[in-house]
Structure formats: structure tokens, C-alpha cells
Amino acid sequence: MPYKSESDLPKRVREHLPRHAQEIYRKAFNNAWKQYADPKKRRGRDSREETAHKVAWGAVERVYAKDRAGRWHRKDQ
Numbered sequence: 001m002p003y004k005s006e007s008d009l010p011k012r013v014r015e016h017l018p019r020h021a022q023e024i025y026r027k028a029f030n031n032a033w034k035q036y037a038d039p040k041k042r043r044g045r046d047s048r049e050e051t052a053h054k055v056a057w058g059a060v061e062r063v064y065a066k067d068r069a070g071r072w073h074r075k076d077q
Contacts, residue, residue: 001049002030017072021064028059 003009006022013025032055036042042051064072 002033016070017060017064018074020074021060021072024059024063025056029053029056032056 003026006014006019006026009022009026013022017025029052032052033048036048036051036055039048042048046054060072063075065075066072
């Protein structure tokens with residue numbers, strides 16, 4: 001179930017990530033959704049959706065970090 005726009009993302013993503021991080025999440029999720037359609041390409045027993053969410057969070061965490069208060073900030077700022 002690829003996401004057409006950031007407004008379609010899960011509530012926890014929309015409410016916690018800055019807009020740019022949401023864009024990263026959506027693009028990474030959609031790419032992973034296509035890439036891991038074949039279960040043989042996934043690790044373990046994760047579903048296609050679980051795998052895509054893990055990839056998306058990983059993509060966000062390469063650019064953003066959460067501060068002690070739980071807010072997400074770009075790492076280069």
C-alpha cells in the first residue's frame with residue numbers, strides 16, 4: 001500500500017516527524033514496497049509492509065535524530 005502523499009502516512013509519522021522527514025519516509029517506504037514485493041528478498045518473516053516501514057524509518061534516521069525531548073531535528077543543523 002504505497003502512500004500517495006504525506007497526508008496518507010500513518011498518524012504517528014505525521015504527528016512526530018517534520019515535513020521533510022515525512023517526505024523521506026514516504027519515498028523510502030514506496031521504494032521498499034516495490035523492492036521487497038518478493039518474500040525471498042526480505043529478512044526473516046517480516047511482511048512486505050513491516051519491511052517497508054523498517055526501511056522508511058532507517059532512511060529518516062540517516063538524516064534526522066531525535067533530541068532528549070523527543071523532537072526530530074536534521075543531523076546537520
